[in-house]
Amino acid sequence: MAKSSSKKHTQPGSPENQAKRRDEKARHAARRRHKRIAVIGAVVVLIALGLGATIAAVERSEDRVHDLTAVGQGVPAVVQVHDTTCPVCSELRANIERIEDDFSDDQLVIRVADIHTDAGERFARRYTTQRRVTLLFLDGEGEITDIQTGLQTAAQLKDSFESHAAAPE
Secondary structure, eight states: OOOOOSSOOOOTTSHHHHHHHHHHHHHHHHHHHHHHHHHHHHHHHHHHHHHHHHHHHHHHHHHHHTOGGGTTSSSOEEEEEEOTTOHHHHHHHHHHHHHGGGSOTTTOEEEEEETTSHHHHHHHHHHOSOOSSEEEEEOTTSOEEEEEESOOOHHHHHHHHHHHHHSOO
């Protein structure tokens, strides 16, 4: 005697089998879409976090470079009197940025006195009448030892900065 099965047998090409395959494909496609959305979301979050961290680091660096309170605290300093509307000043600033990582703050304080800020204007007024393309070289006590004007290459700046950092107090 043959066993009877409670399972309903369907033919491979039957409408019921086709509906099951369509449902299975739709579920599989939905899972792929959800995975893609999750991956894209994770990538967006990582990019946003990285961008946020980069912006925060740049802001901290900008705050540090504009912190003129470090001048006259026992370490020689070079301060660029900087006008953000002056293309030559901006080019000088870019050349300084190329070399400033070669000097630590305990070796040479490198700062910017932006004349469009109150602190920068006060600093510039205190030390010079020049407002453009000016570098102030100060000793550890905050006294002017040299003033240089004009555009300089990164190599020229590095030589000047090294000499100033090595100068006896």
